[in-house]
């Protein structure tokens with residue numbers, strides 16, 4: 428069953444060059460048109476099944492908030508239809524849904540009554556809401572005195588504790604502090620498991636990948652893609668890379684970087700490298716001026732391996748052919764877990780091994796030797812990249828996303844993403860010997 432169905436929805440705004448044009452058009456109905464139509468959304472269709480967690484992604488101004496407002500009924504579409512099946516609780520703009528003259532408590536009851544709950548029913552929910560919001564006595568103060576952090580705390584606590592069938596969240600979590608964000612993500616995970624449909628707008632692609640099974644990608648009001656979360660997020664990130672590449676290419680040509688002495692070692696021996704299988708890669712992007720030919724991992728005996736043990740030494744090699752002479756080249760790779768969380772990344776720029784210039788039609792091998800950190804046991808995905816510029820400002824010439832998996836063995840407790848090397852001591856004191864300041 429569909430919880431939300433969006434059919435050919437468009438939202439058109441009238442844009443006037445001068446404020447007076449609006450008036451001129453109003454007083455001469457049927458005559459001259461003074462406005463230009465602007466499509467904030469253009470013929471958007473998608474549906475969300477009951478129980479799904481779906482993300483909406485897109486750059487600023489792509490129409491994400493507009494579609495959420497239309498789904499929640501805050502805004503009326505110009506064309507098309509929206510069907511919503513279930514009780515909706517929404518967290519839209521910060522403070523929306525609150526009357527700022529009233530206290531937090533009063534707002535809790537007002538919102539509850541809008542959602543059809545009686546005062547008694549809200550009495551029962553109040554404690555849970557206040558506990559989650561954790562804003563102390565501020566709940567007795569008018570909402571207009573709240574900081575943005577307090578507002579989002581109350582709004583989130585309210586939105587999740589009214590047992591919605593459909594929960595809609597617009598980027599709101601970004602406002603809270605890190606502890607609150609973590610608490611919210613935990614709670615969202617719980618809500619998701621209970622079968623609530625969740626629609627989630629965020630610029631944080633890692634969270635979207637982690638939370639959502641499917642993703643809707645909006646681009647300048649147009650639906651670019653709807654599909655499996657990881658795949659759509661990858662293509663979205665690739666598109667962002669291409670966009671920033673174009674911008675950085677311009678910027679780098681203006682910045683004059685001093686040529687470092689080249690750290691490249693010449694090698695005339697014939698070497699064999701395993702061919703990189705790019706068939707399984709999730710996305711390949713870049714200018715195409717560099718072709719990544721090989722990636723390999725060798726253990727300390729020089730044996731190739733995809734089954735790695737924590738705290739052992741490995742060398743990671745990237746081999747690439749250059750189709751153009753380039754300056755300030757950066758070779759690097761990243762490791763992500765299967766939930767899309769990056770565990771580590773390394774490149775020669777970070778390691779302060781600067782490369783002055785590489786020549787057209789030559790092949791270069793970048794070698795990274797490292798001790799594998801104490802990370803959680805399991806499967807990981809590798810992303811390879813060759814870029815040029817600096818860490819902050821670079822053009823990606825080739826990026827092969829999630830092209831290979833490795834398996835990490837860890838005989839430890841495996842309770843978190845990484846384990847620490849800590850010097851742990853326990854000291855004992857007599858009660859009388861301590862002062863707690």
Ligand SMILES: Nc1ncnc2c1ncn2[C@@H]1O[C@H](COP(=O)(O)OP(=O)(O)OP(=O)(O)O)[C@@H](O)[C@H]1O
Nearest residue numbers: 440441465467485486487488489490491492493494
């Ligand atoms: N009242 C309005 N009149 C004219 N244009 C508007 C109006 N409201 C929104 N827009 C435009 O509609 C487009 C979509 O806006 P929307 O807020 O939905 O984007 P968004 O994807 O949520 O952006 P962000 O990530 O920055 O929040 C933007 O170009 C915005 O300027």
